[in-house]
Amino acid sequence: MDRLADIWVCEMEQYREYDKFAKCGKCELKAWCRGCPAVAKGTNGDFYAADPQCWKEVE
Ligand code: SF4
Structure with a gap:
């Protein structure tokens, strides 16, 4: 184990x-x-996509 x-x-x-x-x-x-990569995966199907909960604007 x-x-x-x-x-x-x-x-x-x-x-x-x-x-x-x-x-x-x-x-x-x-x-x-x-x-949260789990939320990104659940929302977009991509672990590396942006977390839709993110509040920050990134250039
Ligand atoms: S604040 Fe920055 S590090 Fe945090 S989720 Fe948004 S883009 Fe990613």
Whole structure:
């Protein structure tokens, strides 16, 4: 059985390519925020699409 900590640290690393995030990749808040990829996936079918809940305008 995998430990949750091992999954979080190792297996989830593939989802931490922050520059792939369409909007958050260009945002100065990406180190702290990055929106909710689950909502982006559920809304747009794309894990890396912009989170529709985001309030910030990013150029
Ligand atoms: S403020 Fe918006 S664009 Fe910036 S990191 Fe958060 S969700 Fe992404």
